[in-house]
């Protein structure tokens with residue numbers, strides 16, 4: 001198939017950036033979206049144009065490295081799918097496709113379509129862990145965990161940290177990401193001891209990183225390639241309120 | 251080259267205990283004075299950095315991704331072994347040890363494997379305490395599945411995302427140390443060389459991939475946890491960025507490289523669809539429990555719609571050749587049989603490189619819903635990639651490179667032949683011999699990082715006293731200068747061919763001659779072709795842009811340059827290992843029925859390569875492998 005690509009180019013974090021238009025022919029329907037960009041980059045090399053930069057690694061939907069806002073949608077049009085898993089048969093011959101970086105104040109552009117998502121790491125560093133020294137753990141079966149709780153924790157833990165939730169939100173809020181990590185740990189008995197501290201620290205790190213407020217638009221969950229549920233946001237809000245009250249009275 | 255394995259004295263089951271007791275300890279107050287570099291943030295590097303930081307060492311950790319959480323370990327699906335015997339089905343440390351040695355076709359070191367089996371149980375405890383949401387039974391206790399031919403059920407798993415959950419556990423522990431200030435994390439940083447002083451590892455040179463800055467880091471010890479080299483084949487199930495640069499650069503500085511020809515091919519991957527293909531996707535092996543593998547009997551039928559091929563015209567070749575194991579024959583055997591069928595012109599799909607995995611019998615027996623319940627997510631993944639509905643039409647699968655057993659040679663302490671340089675995880679050669687069992691790589695990475703290195707590095711530092719040098723030392727400046735020159739040379743390459751096209755070509759050579767089946771003349775040919783390709787690379791490579799900012803072409807060019815040298819080494823190793831064992835199948839060494847024949851008399855050793863300089867033939871050393879606790883046996887699956 002033949003496509004027109006309108007692609008965002010930006011030389012560095014301080015540069016303005018603009019769209020560049022390229023045409024690409026003979027794209028196989030079987031190729032993935034990123035393979036289509038590989039093909040374009042080979043073509044650009046031949047034309048003496050610097051190839052387009054984009055983030056990617058596993059190319060199977062699990063590492064959370066790939067991003068891209070495709071025709072206005074983070075990770076493109078297919079539900080529950082990362083950009084690297086999106087295949088060209090979902091597009092038609094002659095289509096024009098607009099490709100932009102994930103846009104958010106807390107995700108500055110590094111170059112072209114590559115953004116800096118280290119704010120997510122800082123939220124995790126603030127409290128996204130259970131304090132357990134290596135070698136000090138009790139037997140794995142010492143503490144039974146109800147299967148339902150474990151399953152719910154796993155649903156939240158499936159988050160790949162890609163940032164599509166932030167990119168899809170009008171306010172660029174990171175509540176879905178933060179609530180997924182906090183929810184995963186708070187739901188498990190192992191995580192209960194540090195629950196209040198965790199919730200306060202993670203929310204404060206999130207606010208400090210420049211993400212916007214959550215207004216319950218719900219776009220985040222719709223854009224999430226792992227279908228993380230909005231329920232975790234509600235839970236984080238409850239847990240946060242409780243922790244704050246406890247703090248005031250303690 | 252000194253290949254003293256440092257195996258402790260005493261009976262097998264007491265070696266690790268004895269060793270820990272006789273190891274010297276670093277006084278807690280002194281730990282702060284030692285600086286340790288950890289390259290890699292996967293299961294091995296992440297767990298090591300977190301644990302060493304927690305112990306009080308000053309740690310600098312590096313990864314090439316934008317976050318440590320994205321290391322390739324994240325992609326592991328199936329599970330992690332642990333000899334817990336929670337199922338009461340007869341498992342034990344000794345059984346896991348035995349299965350691993352046998353699965354490795356008797357080419358691994360007994361003492362290391364035993365220790366791995368011993369600490370496997372601590373790993374599960376540690377991960378549970380960190381909040382890894384392993385699958386549970388209704389009573390709330392941990393669930394297990396069986397895996398890869400083992401007769402017991404000892405694999406712990408978190409849906410199909412075990413690697414992701416274990417890595418997030420290690421990443422959370424690492425994050426805690428980063429917040430505490432004991433670990434400094436350097437993301438988008440690629441190690442391009444190692445600094446040695448008087449033969450001891452003293453630091454590394456990195457390039458910041460976002461800013462292009464090259465920088466020197468010095469320390470008392472360097473840990474390489476940089477994963478495997480499967481991408482030397484271009485197409486593999488590895489993440490795109492996986493590379494051999496860190497370990498190969500250490501090799502050039504004096505680290506012996508062991509058994510590079512021991513590579514693992516996984517039989518059930520989605521086949522190559524066309525020239526655009528950039529990676530291959532693994533489909534869980536569990537599919538073979540209900541799917542039947544076949545190809546048409548006659549090559550004329552290969553292009554037909556499979557549903558139009560009559561039952562009589564189908565060859566269920568695994569069932570025919572291995573009646574007792576059938577479709578569940580082990581990884582290496584199933585892979586080779588698929589290749590044979592395709593070589594005979596009976597392969598299906600694009601390029602004739604695929605075989606059918608057919609669920610129609612299972613669907614008519616159990617109903618489509620039952621199959622959907624078991625494998626729904628895999629069928630969906632298959633449809634996403636191929637656009638085909640596997641409920642209605644047999645899946646197409648083909649083997650692909652998946653894991654590399656070879657790696658830097660290490661002794662019992664995980665130290666390479668360069669004192670002060672350690673290798674952990676897939677980057678070392680230690681535990682899997684010529685073939686790795688399923689669910690054992692995750693176990694090994696975490697064993698090395700959480701439970702082995704914290705002891706053995708203490709012993710090294712206490713005995714040697716470490717001795718970090720200044721980043722301004724002349725030895726550091728010299729390596730730094732050579733790295734800068736190398737980068738400048740690449741970035742000024744103004745030929746006509748992209749690094750990707752060289753990588754692709756190298757992959758084709760490797761797959762053709764050093765893939766599932768190898769022989770003397772093919773390997774000789776491969777070495778010649780790789781040398782020619784390298785010459786062409788040096789003349790005609792094109793790298794656009796500059797070295798001062800993010801430049802993916804430059805990154806790839808550097809990695810491909812090292813793969814070209816390494817690919818040659820792999821072929822040399824395959825050529826010299828004149829036997830078949832595990833993943834290494836030499837066509838000259840097989841029984842009449844096509845089964846691999848090992849040569850224990852001449853090859854019960856690890857082959858360890860010493861670099862002698864560019865253009866010079868490397869030297870092959872050996873470490874004899876002694877088996878005092880298991881009897882060498884022939885694997886049979888008939």
Ligand SMILES: Cc1cc2nc3c(=O)[nH]c(=O)nc-3n(C[C@H](O)[C@H](O)[C@H](O)COP(=O)(O)OP(=O)(O)OC[C@H]3O[C@@H](n4cnc5c(N)ncnc54)[C@H](O)[C@@H]3O)c2cc1C
Pocket residue numbers: 289290291292293294295312313314315318321322323324325326327328329330412413439440441442475476477478487488489492493495496532652653674675676677688689690691692693695
């Ligand atoms: C699809 C797939 C499924 C698998 N499933 C299973 C399974 O079910 N069970 C199992 O036991 N095993 C499985 N494996 C194997 C297992 O995942 C790996 O062997 C293991 O995770 C490797 O861990 P590691 O820590 O050694 O390396 P990796 O996780 O590969 O980490 C390497 C680290 O090194 C860094 N790095 C690399 N090069 C450089 C450099 N030059 N400079 C700086 N940093 C660098 C990277 O950034 C990364 O942080 C699977 C593998 C694949 C491909």
Ligand code: FES
Pocket residue numbers: 055056057058059060061062063064065066082083084085
């Ligand atoms: S590249 Fe890993 S999720 Fe897309």
